[in-house]
Amino acid sequence: xxxxxxxxxxxxxxxxxxxxxxxxxxxxxxxAWLIVLAGLCAAVAAIPLVxxxxxxxxxxxxxxxxxxVRPRVLQLTxxxxxxxxxxxxxxxxxxxTCAWILTRIRLPFQSTLLLVSxxxxxxxxxxxxxxxxxxxxxxxxxxxxWFVMTMVCTPYVTxxxxxxxxxxxGDLESVARTxxxxxxxxxxxxxxxxxxxxxxxxxxxxxxxxxxDFGLVSMLRFQxxxxxxxxxxxxxxxxxQAALLALVLVVLALVVVAGERRSRRQVGSVPGRSTxxxxxxxxxxxxxxxxxxxxxxxxxxxxxxxxxxxLLEAETLRAIDVPRLVEAVGATLGLALAAAVVAVxxxxxxxxxxxxxxxxxxxxxxxxxxxxxxxxxxxVGLSLVFFALAAVPMFYQTSVVLVFAYVVLFMPRAIGSVxxxxxxxxxxxxxxxxxxGLSPFQxxxxxxxxxxxxxxxIGALLVAISAMKELPATLLLRPTGVSxxxxxxxxxTALFEFGxxxxxxxxxxxxAMVPAVLLSGIRGTAKEN
Amino acid sequence: xxxxxxxxxxxAGATVLALAGCTQSAETTQSxxxxxxxxxxxxxxxxxxxxxxxxxxxxxxxxxxxxxxxxNTAELGALLLEEGDATPAQVFLSQDAGxxxxxxxxxxxxxxxxxxxxxxxxxxxxxxxxxxGVTGRARVIAYDSEALQAADVPSSVDAFTDPAWAGKxxxxxxxxxxxxxxxxxxxxxxxxxxDAWVExxxxxxxxxFDNNRGIxxxxxxxIIEAGLINHYYWFAQAAETGEANMRAQLSYPAxxxxxxxxxVTGAGxxAGATTxxxxxxxxxYLVGAEAQQYFVDETYEYPLVAGIxxxxxxxxxxxxxxxxxxxxxxxxxxxxxxxxxxxxLI
Numbered sequence: 001x002x003x004x005x006x007x008x009x010x011x012x013x014x015x016x017x018x019x020x021x022x023x024x025x026x027x028x029x030x031x032a033w034l035i036v037l038a039g040l041c042a043a044v045a046a047i048p049l050v051x052x053x054x055x056x057x058x059x060x061x062x063x064x065x066x067x068x069v070r071p072r073v074l075q076l077t078x079x080x081x082x083x084x085x086x087x088x089x090x091x092x093x094x095x096x097t098c099a100w101i102l103t104r105i106r107l108p109f110q111s112t113l114l115l116v117s118x119x120x121x122x123x124x125x126x127x128x129x130x131x132x133x134x135x136x137x138x139x140x141x142x143x144x145x146w147f148v149m150t151m152v153c154t155p156y157v158t159x160x161x162x163x164x165x166x167x168x169x170g171d172l173e174s175v176a177r178t179x180x181x182x183x184x185x186x187x188x189x190x191x192x193x194x195x196x197x198x199x200x201x202x203x204x205x206x207x208x209x210x211x212x213d214f215g216l217v218s219m220l221r222f223q224x225x226x227x228x229x230x231x232x233x234x235x236x237x238x239x240x241q242a243a244l245l246a247l248v249l250v251v252l253a254l255v256v257v258a259g260e261r262r263s264r265r266q267v268g269s270v271p272g273r274s275t276x277x278x279x280x281x282x283x284x285x286x287x288x289x290x291x292x293x294x295x296x297x298x299x300x301x302x303x304x305x306x307x308x309x310x311l312l313e314a315e316t317l318r319a320i321d322v323p324r325l326v327e328a329v330g331a332t333l334g335l336a337l338a339a340a341v342v343a344v345x346x347x348x349x350x351x352x353x354x355x356x357x358x359x360x361x362x363x364x365x366x367x368x369x370x371x372x373x374x375x376x377x378x379x380v381g382l383s384l385v386f387f388a389l390a391a392v393p394m395f396y397q398t399s400v401v402l403v404f405a406y407v408v409l410f411m412p413r414a415i416g417s418v419x420x421x422x423x424x425x426x427x428x429x430x431x432x433x434x435x436x437g438l439s440p441f442q443x444x445x446x447x448x449x450x451x452x453x454x455x456x457x458i459g460a461l462l463v464a465i466s467a468m469k470e471l472p473a474t475l476l477l478r479p480t481g482v483s484x485x486x487x488x489x490x491x492x493t494a495l496f497e498f499g500x501x502x503x504x505x506x507x508x509x510x511x512a513m514v515p516a517v518l519l520s521g522i523r524g525t526a527k528e529n
Numbered sequence: 530x531x532x533x534x535x536x537x538x539x540x541a542g543a544t545v546l547a548l549a550g551c552t553q554s555a556e557t558t559q560s561x562x563x564x565x566x567x568x569x570x571x572x573x574x575x576x577x578x579x580x581x582x583x584x585x586x587x588x589x590x591x592x593x594x595x596x597x598x599x600x601n602t603a604e605l606g607a608l609l610l611e612e613g614d615a616t617p618a619q620v621f622l623s624q625d626a627g628x629x630x631x632x633x634x635x636x637x638x639x640x641x642x643x644x645x646x647x648x649x650x651x652x653x654x655x656x657x658x659x660x661x662g663v664t665g666r667a668r669v670i671a672y673d674s675e676a677l678q679a680a681d682v683p684s685s686v687d688a689f690t691d692p693a694w695a696g697k698x699x700x701x702x703x704x705x706x707x708x709x710x711x712x713x714x715x716x717x718x719x720x721x722x723x724d725a726w727v728e729x730x731x732x733x734x735x736x737x738f739d740n741n742r743g744i745x746x747x748x749x750x751x752i753i754e755a756g757l758i759n760h761y762y763w764f765a766q767a768a769e770t771g772e773a774n775m776r777a778q779l780s781y782p783a784x785x786x787x788x789x790x791x792x793v794t795g796a797g798x799x800a801g802a803t804t805x806x807x808x809x810x811x812x813x814y815l816v817g818a819e820a821q822q823y824f825v826d827e828t829y830e831y832p833l834v835a836g837i838x839x840x841x842x843x844x845x846x847x848x849x850x851x852x853x854x855x856x857x858x859x860x861x862x863x864x865x866x867x868x869x870x871x872x873x874l875i
Contacts (some may be wrong), residue, residue, distance in 0.1 A: 006784065071874060137750035177572050227739065231703035231875060235866065239610065239629035337663030378604060385611045476608055480598040480617075482569065491599055500578070518844045 005366040028436045030357040035365070036096055038349040042368040045408050048375050049250065049368075050199045051383030055243035067244055077248055080211060082225040083145055084252070088207040090150040093166035093172060094295065095157025096199055100187075101288045102158070103165040106278040111520075113292055117133065118520035120299030121462075122512035123156045124469035124486065126215025128152050131303020133219060140221040149210055151298035156209075157202035159296075159458070159519060160417065165191070167424070170277070197264050197423075202417040204260040208373040208412060211249055211256075213239065215471070225249050233378060253374030257367045274454060279458045301524040311502040317511070324488075329507055332468050335399060336515075338469040339406035340460040346407055347414035347459060354415070355422040366410070366415070373412040377472030380409050384477060402477045412458035413466060419456015424449060454522050461515040461522075468512045485511065566593040569807045572609065574602025574628065575794065577602050583823050587814050593807045602628050603705075604645040606730055609799070610635055619802035620811055622663070622794070627862060633659040639803040641812065648816045649833045653793050658796035663815045664824045665831035666759040667781065667791050668710050671748045673755070674778045682755065682780040686714070686788035689755075690729035690831040699736040699744040699756035702874040704758050706741065706792045712865045714787035731872040748777040759792060760843065764829035780809060784848045791831065791849050 056064065067073060101107070102114055128148050130138055172190035181189065212225040217519075225245050232242035280287055347369070354366045372380060384405045388396040395401050425448050433443040449456070471486045479486065485508040492501035570777070573580055577599045585593050585789045596631040598618070600608070606628035609616055616637075623629050631636055640660040646658045654662040689698050701707050736753050738744045744756035745766060758780060767775050782788035796815055802808045814820055821832035829840045839845055869875045 040638070062545065070870065072875070133746075219743070221736075221738060221743070225735070229701075230603075233709055234601075235609045235627065235703050235705055235875070237603075237606055237610065237628065239607060321737045380610050382607060385608060389612060389615045393615065396615075430585075472604070475600050476604060480596050514549065 019378075029359070030353055030362065031411070034349060034362065038126070038353040038362075038365050040364045041346045041349050041411075044346055044404075045372040045411055046388050047367050047408060048246075048380050048383035049371060051242045051386050052247050052250065052379070054386075055240050056247055059240035060242065061125055063240070064244055067241055068248075073248075075246070076223060076225045076228045076245075077252075079142070079222065080226075081252060082424045082512070083149070083222065083224060083521040084143065084147045084207050084256070086142075087153060087210045088203050090146065091153045091157050091206045092199060092203045094150065095154045096161050096195075096293075098154065098158045098295070099165055099293050100164050100197075101292055102153070104278055105281050105285075105288050106430070107281055107285065107288060107292075113289075115517055115520045116296045117158050118155050118291055118516045119296050119513060120152050121465050121516040121519070122509050123152060123300055123303060124215065124471070124508070125149065125152050125209075125213050126219060126439075126471070127307070127489075128299055128303045128523065129216040129219040131306035134306030135302065136151075136371050142222055143222045145217055145222040148298070149213070149216060152216075153206040153209060154295040154299070155430055156205045156367045156462075158203040159200060160198040160420070160466045161189070161195050163454070163458075163522070165339050166194040195497045198420060200260055200263055200422060203411060204370070205255065205416060207256050207350060208253060208370065211374045212343070212376050214376050229376055229379065234412070242379070246375055249374055249376075254372055256365060257370045258363075261363055263365065267474070300509075304506075307502055307505050325503060325507060328483055328488050328504065329511060331482055332486070332508075333510060335403060335484060336464040336467040338399070338403045339410065340464040342403055343407045343411050343414045343463040344418065344456055344460045347411050348456075350411075351415050351418035351459075352422055355419045356427060372408040373410065375409075377409065377470060377474075378476070380405055381473035381476035384408070384473070397477070397479050399479055399482070402474065405473045405477050409470065409473060410463040410466045413462040416458035417455045417462065418452065418515055419455075421452035421458070425451045433476035457522055458519060461519045464515045465512050465519075468508065468515075482524050537736035558771050564782075567807065569594065569621060569802070569805055569811070570596045570598065570617050571811070572598045572600070572605045573622040574600060574624045575622055577825065579828060580622065582827075583820055586819070586823070587749050591807075591814075591848060593810065593812060595811065602651065606631055609637060613637070614801060616799055616801070617807050619799055619808040620796060621799065622682045622796045622815075623654070625705040625709070625793040626660075626662070626793050626795060627709065629660040629797055630654070630862065632659070632783045634799060637697075637800055641798055642809065645809070645813050645816060645847045648835075650835075653791065653833045654795065660701060660795045661812065661816060662795045662833050664794050664828070664832055665791040665846065666706070666707050666794070667831065668706065669758060669763070669779045669844070670782060670788070671745055671756050671763060671777045672780055673748050673751055673753070673756050674776055675751065676754045684780075684783040685786045686710075686757065686782060687726065689725060689735075692733065694733060694755075696734040696736065699734075699738050699747055699753045699772065699784075700730070700874075701738040701740050701744055702869050703839045704738075704740055707757065708789055708865050708869070709792050710757070710787065711869065712861050713866045715861075715865065716866070717785075717787045727868055727872050727874065729866040731874050735874075737874075745777055749775065749778065751842055757788065761828055781844050781849075789849050791846065793874060795828070815853075837871045 098117055102110070102117065107113060118221065125148070128151070132144070132148055137139070168191055171193070173186050176186035176190045177183070212226065214230060217224050217227060218230070225248060229242045229245045232238050232245060317513055350365060350369045353362055385396070388401045392401075414518075429451075430443050430449050433447045434440065468484070469486060471490055474484055474487055475490070483491075485504050488503040489501050489508060492504065551734055573585070575595075581597070584597060587593070588595055598605075602624040604624070607623065609618065609621060612618075621629075622634065629638075633655065639659055640658050643658065646654060646661045649662045653665060654660070670682060670686075681763060690692065711723065711727065718726075723758055736747070736756075738747070738756075741758040742751075743759050745762050748754050749758050749766070762780075762810075763775070763777065763779050785839050796812050798812060800803075816834055818834070818837060821834050821837045824830045825832050825837060825840050829843070831839050831843070831844075831846050866875060
């Protein structure tokens with residue numbers, strides 16, 4: 001890889017070590033305009049935070065303290081933390097294993113297997129829980145929540161790690177093998193450091209998603225902070241207490257984001273041109289396929305078949321109201337598309353900043369951008385009601401605010417992938433193109449953006465899928481009379497009308513599968529191209 | 530896979546069009562103003578499949594257009610509290626009285642005309658005419674008919690403090706109707722007895738659910754042997770899967786027992802719509818004979834106005850005592866929640 005073209009100036013003080021910089025980082029601080037732009041974009045995600053602080057300060061200090069030290073709140077916090085930690089660990093392990101199998105083992109129907117492993121993305125967590133309850137009605141508690149959540153979240157780790165593995169250089173691992181290390185230790189020593197950023201970024205998304213989820217834990221009767229928040233809104237109409245519990249969630253999220261940033265070190269490109277060859281499966285082929293299919297089976301097949309079986313008992317399967325279904329599909333697609341585009345645009349400055357520059361300000365901006373993902377949809381929805389009525393009342397209850405809510409909620413999904421995409425493009429390429437006469441914008445547009453496009457596309461598709469499945473914020477903010485597949489599904493299952501709900505559930509999973517399939521098709525990072 | 534930048538530009542263009550389209554349709558629906566102009570906006574915490582046919586009937590008869598926003602009562606309540614005076618809604622149809630009380634307490638409701646509120650007897654409606662009760666739902670015990678005979682089912686909620694029931698019954702302590710029932714217990718039997726009951730139940734290993742539907746589903750699947758729910762859910766489930774297939778059956782607690790109270794659904798007029806004739810007409814319609822009969826036929830809920838018979842097979846409303854209980858009294862509700870919180874149930 002080309003190093004900086006300007007030869008380094010020898011340090012004036014002999015014993016001051018030259019700082020080690022991987023080729024991706026710029027030597028200088030970030031330009032002010034980028035910081036301001038990224039700060040504004042991060043401010044978008046901070047709107048719920050402002051709302052929470054406003055509501056919390058409305059409650060008195062003693063009330064706050066009383067709430068915080070109640071044993072029940074401590075229990076809820078512990079439950080939430082345990083579930084998030086457990087699901088993140090298991091998704092990390094399972095996702096990395098699946099990604100390794102997909103890239104390093106030569107299995108038949110490679111691309112189909114990749115596609116199948118991405119399918120759990122299309123199933124909302126509440127639908128997965130519901131489907132499992134059809135087969136095992138007594139399923140409940142921590143174990144059940146851990147299991148179902150892991151199955152649904154694994155693709156968030158599998159896909160980025162598979163992409164990273166494809167671009168990772170295999171030379172070091174081969175060398176480690178020749179030096180006598182076993183396959184696992186060689187992998188850990190040589191390849192894991194290269195894919196770790198991708199794996200940890202995926203794990204972060206899994207963690208934040210688990211923190212914010214309510215549908216699954218409510219059905220599986222595992223009481224977490226989101227349960228407490230919903231109870232506060234629904235029974236006591238105590239928005240202040242709900243806001244306080246939501247702030248606890250935000251604190252947990254900040255801890256996690258800080259941990260991720262600390263563990264993410266920019267990995268310099270490892271010299272070497274070849275990737276590891278895929279090896280034949282041998283006798284263990286079935287085991288590999290079984291591991292790969294575990295998440296799709298548990299996350300997609302079981303719930304969908306469960307819903308279909310309920311359909312057979314149902315009396316409300318009347319003729320499907322096709323115009324209404326089509327309208328809901330159209331609204332879902334339109335909103336998801338808009339959310340994806342706007343989320344990527346808003347995430348770009350933050351990602352560009354975080355990919356190239358270091359510093360505390362950059363860390364803060366990035367952390368704030370991730371906060372929206374840790375909050376349950378009802379909190380983000382209400383905060384945007386508050387904000388829209390205060391700032392832009394003409395847009396209240398229009399799709400503009402709804403798309404905005406999706407951006408706040410799902411921007412972290414875009415930030416992570418766009419950042420990885422940009423970070424994988426060596427900064428020196430931009431330098432070279434500037435030297436060859438392109439203006440800064442042209443250099444960025446034609447070189448960096450084009451090479452980072454897979455990462456940007458992944459971010460957009462992840463946001464689109466999440467927007468399609470989203471429920472509580474949609475219910476609060478949609479224009480009156482507009483419904484998405486998720487809201488239609490909800491309004492029917494609220495009254496046991498599973499027969500009437502089934503077409504909408506099927507349509508939701510099918511529609512969400514489209515971006516999931518596209519996601520699995522995006523191969524390669526900048527290096528492959 | 531390389532995505533040509535032209536495709537990206539197309540996507541951006543499509544987004545703009547989609548946004549414009551959605552905003553357009555929203556703008557046309559936002560042209561409703563207040564004051565008898567032939568249209569109004571309703572926030573309904575009751576589900577669409579239930580309520581839309583009734584609204585369609587109303588629209589046909591009166592010629593008034595109703596823009597309905599469907600949602601969860603709790604979330605719509607939170608939404609209305611958040612919107613405050615800037616709400617686009619004129620009427621709120623709620624699934625429970627707690628939400629109505631919260632909104633009345635926040636001063637968001639206008640006083641309804643006496644002609645409307647007098648139709649509903651006291652105990653099933655607001656004490657200060659800020660909202661009116663529309664239908665009633667009895668608290669019942671759902672039991673597993675394969676595990677219990679009808680005669681074995683307790684006739685009083687006090688039975689659930691017995692260790693024989695440990696781990697076999699379900700409650701939804703965060704649910705508004707359960708909390709209304711506990712409030713009734715406090716009023717009927719006194720604070721000390723209520724405290725003792727909650728403590729004993731909490732120590733008796735109850736299975737905790739988020740809502741009544743979950744309890745009914747668990748009883749129907751045999752996970753628990755009994756649960757405290759509202760009668761209406763059983764009928765909704767039976768309509769879907771067939772009455773003959775219902776493993777769960779209903780048992781009504783003895784008259785006078787706190788477990789037999791009636792929760793009400795109701796409607797309120799938002800403060801900004803005091804002069805909206807259309808909204809007032811709709812609320813009046815809800816407590817009129819036609820709408821009340823609709824609820825009896827479609828949802829098996831109790832009608833609250835005189836002259837309409839309760840659904841067949843249910844005990845009459847008179848036999849279900851609603852003690853001196855203001856269902857919407859939020860201070861009492863807060864005390865109930867404190868009580869439940871003290872014993873770790875919420």
